[in-house]
Amino acid sequence: MATPATVHSHAPQGFIRKYIFSLDHKVIGLQYFFLALTAVFVGMFLSLLMRIHMIWPTANLPLVGEIKPETYLALLTMHGTIMVFFVLTTAPQGGFGNYVLPIQIGAPDMAFPVLNMLSFWTTFVGFVVILCAFFVQGGAPLHGWTGYPPLSAVPSAGPGEALGADLWITAIAIFCIASLMGALNFITTTLDLRAKGMTLMRMPLTVWSWFITAILGLLAFGVLLSAGILLLMDRNFGTSFYVPLIVVNGQVIGHRGGSPLLWQHLFWFFGHPEVYIAILPGMGVASQILSTFSRKPIFGYRAMVYAMLAIGFFGFMVWGHHMFMSGMSPYSAFAFSILTMCIGVPSAIKTFNWLGTMWKGHIRFDSPMLYAIGFVSLFVSGGLSGPFLAQPVLDIPLHDTYFVVGHFHLIMGVAAIFGIFAATHYWFPKMFGRMMNEPLARIHFFITLAGTYAIFMPMHYLGMAGQTRRYSQFTEVAYQTKLLPLQTFMTYAAFVTIAAQFIFVINLFWSMFKGPKASDNPWDATTLEWTTTTPPPHDNFGGKTPVVHNGPYEYGVPGAAKDFVMQTDPPTQPVH
Amino acid sequence: MGLALMLLIWLITLVSTYFFVAKTWWLPAGASAATGFIDQQFAFTYIIMGIVFVAAQGLLGYIVWRYRQTPKSPPVSYSHGNTTLEIAWTMLTAILFIGLNLMGSRVWASQRFEPAESGAVQVEATAMQFAWYFRYPGPDGTYAKTKASLMDPSAGGEAAVGLDPSDPSAKDDVVTGTMYLPVNREVDLSLRSVDVIHDLFVPAMRFKQDAVPGLNIHMHFKPTQIGEYEIACAELCGLGHYKMHGMVHVVSQDDFDKWLAAQEAEKQ
Numbered sequence: 145m146a147t148p149a150t151v152h153s154h155a156p157q158g159f160i161r162k163y164i165f166s167l168d169h170k171v172i173g174l175q176y177f178f179l180a181l182t183a184v185f186v187g188m189f190l191s192l193l194m195r196i197h198m199i200w201p202t203a204n205l206p207l208v209g210e211i212k213p214e215t216y217l218a219l220l221t222m223h224g225t226i227m228v229f230f231v232l233t234t235a236p237q238g239g240f241g242n243y244v245l246p247i248q249i250g251a252p253d254m255a256f257p258v259l260n261m262l263s264f265w266t267t268f269v270g271f272v273v274i275l276c277a278f279f280v281q282g283g284a285p286l287h288g289w290t291g292y293p294p295l296s297a298v299p300s301a302g303p304g305e306a307l308g309a310d311l312w313i314t315a316i317a318i319f320c321i322a323s324l325m326g327a328l329n330f331i332t333t334t335l336d337l338r339a340k341g342m343t344l345m346r347m348p349l350t351v352w353s354w355f356i357t358a359i360l361g362l363l364a365f366g367v368l369l370s371a372g373i374l375l376l377m378d379r380n381f382g383t384s385f386y387v388p389l390i391v392v393n394g395q396v397i398g399h400r401g402g403s404p405l406l407w408q409h410l411f412w413f414f415g416h417p418e419v420y421i422a423i424l425p426g427m428g429v430a431s432q433i434l435s436t437f438s439r440k441p442i443f444g445y446r447a448m449v450y451a452m453l454a455i456g457f458f459g460f461m462v463w464g465h466h467m468f469m470s471g472m473s474p475y476s477a478f479a480f481s482i483l484t485m486c487i488g489v490p491s492a493i494k495t496f497n498w499l500g501t502m503w504k505g506h507i508r509f510d511s512p513m514l515y516a517i518g519f520v521s522l523f524v525s526g527g528l529s530g531p532f533l534a535q536p537v538l539d540i541p542l543h544d545t546y547f548v549v550g551h552f553h554l555i556m557g558v559a560a561i562f563g564i565f566a567a568t569h570y571w572f573p574k575m576f577g578r579m580m581n582e583p584l585a586r587i588h589f590f591i592t593l594a595g596t597y598a599i600f601m602p603m604h605y606l607g608m609a610g611q612t613r614r615y616s617q618f619t620e621v622a623y624q625t626k627l628l629p630l631q632t633f634m635t636y637a638a639f640v641t642i643a644a645q646f647i648f649v650i651n652l653f654w655s656m657f658k659g660p661k662a663s664d665n666p667w668d669a670t671t672l673e674w675t676t677t678t679p680p681p682h683d684n685f686g687g688k689t690p691v692v693h694n695g696p697y698e699y700g701v702p703g704a705a706k707d708f709v710m711q712t713d714p715p716t717q718p719v720h
Numbered sequence: 721m722g723l724a725l726m727l728l729i730w731l732i733t734l735v736s737t738y739f740f741v742a743k744t745w746w747l748p749a750g751a752s753a754a755t756g757f758i759d760q761q762f763a764f765t766y767i768i769m770g771i772v773f774v775a776a777q778g779l780l781g782y783i784v785w786r787y788r789q790t791p792k793s794p795p796v797s798y799s800h801g802n803t804t805l806e807i808a809w810t811m812l813t814a815i816l817f818i819g820l821n822l823m824g825s826r827v828w829a830s831q832r833f834e835p836a837e838s839g840a841v842q843v844e845a846t847a848m849q850f851a852w853y854f855r856y857p858g859p860d861g862t863y864a865k866t867k868a869s870l871m872d873p874s875a876g877g878e879a880a881v882g883l884d885p886s887d888p889s890a891k892d893d894v895v896t897g898t899m900y901l902p903v904n905r906e907v908d909l910s911l912r913s914v915d916v917i918h919d920l921f922v923p924a925m926r927f928k929q930d931a932v933p934g935l936n937i938h939m940h941f942k943p944t945q946i947g948e949y950e951i952a953c954a955e956l957c958g959l960g961h962y963k964m965h966g967m968v969h970v971v972s973q974d975d976f977d978k979w980l981a982a983q984e985a986e987k988q
Binding site for chain 1: 725
C-alpha cells in the first residue's frame, strides 16, 4: 500500500489554503459540487428561455428582450455544453467521487492531491471561458453541443461562429485537460490506496462506478481534446481537417479536401462513452442506496460489477449509432447497431438486480431512497427508447427528432440528475454534519419526478410525429405547427418543475446551517465513510487506518446483533 | 409513502402508455414503398418495449409498496443474488434485443446496400443555407458540371447551384425549388450540400439522409401516392434551420412528363 504523494496530516490553517487552493479531496469535492450547482442553474435558466421562445417566439422578456432564432440556437448550444460537461460530468465524478471515494476505500486523500487541486481549478477556468462566449461580438455559437463542422468551423456560417465558437471549443479543450488529470488521479487512487482488506470485490459499487468512469474518461477525453485542437486549427490556421471546398453565402471558403464526417467519428468516439461517464456514477449511487435502504445485500454484486465493465467496454464500440443518417457506410451501420443492442443487455441486468435488491427487503423511505427509486424508474423509461434508436431502419423516421431529445434527456439528463439528488441527500449529513429537511425533500422529489416525466415523455410523441429538433419556431412547417399544443403543455410543465428546484436549493442551504445535527452513521450503513466522524477529520480517519473484513452490503445478516455489519466489523460468515 | 410512490409510478406509466396506445400522436401517414416495412418494425419494437415498460414500472411500484418497512415486516431475505436467474435474464434480453435488430436489418439492407432500380427517375438535391434546389438532367440524362466559383445563392435556381453554362449538357438541365416526382417510380437521388451539413427529411416518404459538403450521396425511394408532402431540414444548419422547408409534389407519370417538358420549354 502506498501513501499519497503529499502527506499532509496537519490540516492547513489559513483561509486560502483551507478553502480555496485546498489539497484536501473533501474540500475539492465540495468545490466541484458547488461549481456544478452554479452550472446547473445557468443551464436550467437557458432551457427556460428556450421553452418560452418556442411557444411565444416574439415575446419581449424582461431583461432578456426578444429572443431571435440565432439566440435560441446559442441558448441550445450553451445549455447542452454546460449541462453535459459542467454538470453531468462534474458533479457525480468530480464532486461526489472526489469527496467519497478516498474515504470509502480507507485512504487519507487522493493519490495526487496537487493534481486534484489543479484539475478542479482547470475545470473552473473552462467554465469561466465558456461563459465568456455569451458576451463577445456575435454572442455564443449556434452549432449545438455536438458542433458539427463545417458550421462550427467557418466563422461566416452564422452569428456566434466567430469568437464565440473559438471560446466554446477552447473551454471544451480546457475541460478535457482537467478531466484527464482527474481520471488519472481516480484510477491511481483506487488501485494503490485501498486499506488493508479492501479487495477489489469488497469495494462499494460506487467506487467501482467512479473507477470505471475514470477509465472511460481517460480514453475518451484525450480523443475529444485532439479533435478540438484540430477544429481550432481549421478555424484559425487554415488547415482543412474537417472542411472540404464549400461556398458560404456565395463566398468560396479557402478549405480543400477535409471530411466533415471525421469530426463526427472523433466527437462520438468521445460522445458515446460520455453518456456512460454521466450515468455510471448514478448507477453506483443507486446500488449503494437501494441496498442500504432496503436493508438487504445488493442483488448480484459480481453481476453488477461485470455489467458496469461490459457497459464501459461496449461504450467505446457504438459511437456510429449517432451517425446512421450521416452518409457513413451503411454496412458499418449494421455492426454499430448490433453492438448497440448488446449494450442494452448489461443495462437490463442492472435493472433486474435493483428490483431484486428491493424484493423482500425492508424499504425505508428516507429522501435518498426516494431519489434512487426515481432513478430506476427514469433509467427504465429512458432506456427502453434505446432499442428503437439503435435500429438504423427506425432511425429513418426518428433520427434528429424530439424522440432522441426525450430519450437522452430521460436517461442521461434526468436519471443522472436523480443520481446526483440521491447522492446529495445521502452524503449531506457526512459532508456538513447536519441532516436535510425530509418534508421539503419529499415535496421536491414528487414534483420533480412527475414534472420531468411531463416534460420529457411527450417528446417521444412529438418525435414519432416527425417534430425535428433544434427548431427555434414551429411556424414554418405545417405538420409541425399542429404539434404546438403539446409543446405548450411541456413549457408549462417546465415552469412548475423549474420552480420546484428552488425547494431543493433552499433545503440545501438552510440545512447546511440550521439542520439537526447528524450522527456518524445516520442511515445505519456499512461502508467506511460511516465509520469515521461527521464531518470526517482532515486525514479522514483521525490517524488510524481502517482494516476491512466484510463486503460492502452486509444487511440483514442472519444471527448478527444488528441488521447491518459494517465493513470494519469483525468478519462474519455470510450465509448464501 | 410507499403507497404514494406506487400510485405516482403507476399513474405515470398509465398516462404515458395511454397516449402510445391511443396513437394520439403517431408516425405521419406514409406514402412510399418503404412505409410498410418501417412502420411494421416500428410497431413491433413498440409493442415489445411497451410490454417491458409496463412490466418494469408496474413491478417497481408494486415492490416499493409491498416491501415497505413496517413493524410487522418479516425478516429480510438475506441473499447475495442468484446466478441462474442472472444467466436467464441475460440470455433472454440478449436474444430479444439482437433478434429485434436482425429483423430490421433486412429492410435496411434492401434500402441502402442496393442501387436504385433501372429506369429510376434521376434527381439531384442540393442543400444550402437555407434552401433546397432540385435538378433534373433532362433528355441527355447527364448532369452538367457545377462550379463553386459560380454559386450565387441570392440569385436562386441555376446560379445558386453553380451550373456551368459552358458545359454542353447544361442546356437541358432543369433546376427547381420544388421536387416533382412521378408516382410508383423509383427515385435515384443524388444528395449534395454546398456549405454546411443539412438533412433531407420527408416524413411521409420515410426518407431521411444528411447532405454533406464534399460528398455526393446516392439514395433511392419510391413514392406510392399522389400528393404534396413537406420536407423539413433535420440537421442543424444555422439560424434559418427552422425555416429550411421544401415540398415534394408526387404526380402521375403523365403530369410529370408535362411538367418537365414545360420546364425545358421555359428554359429554351
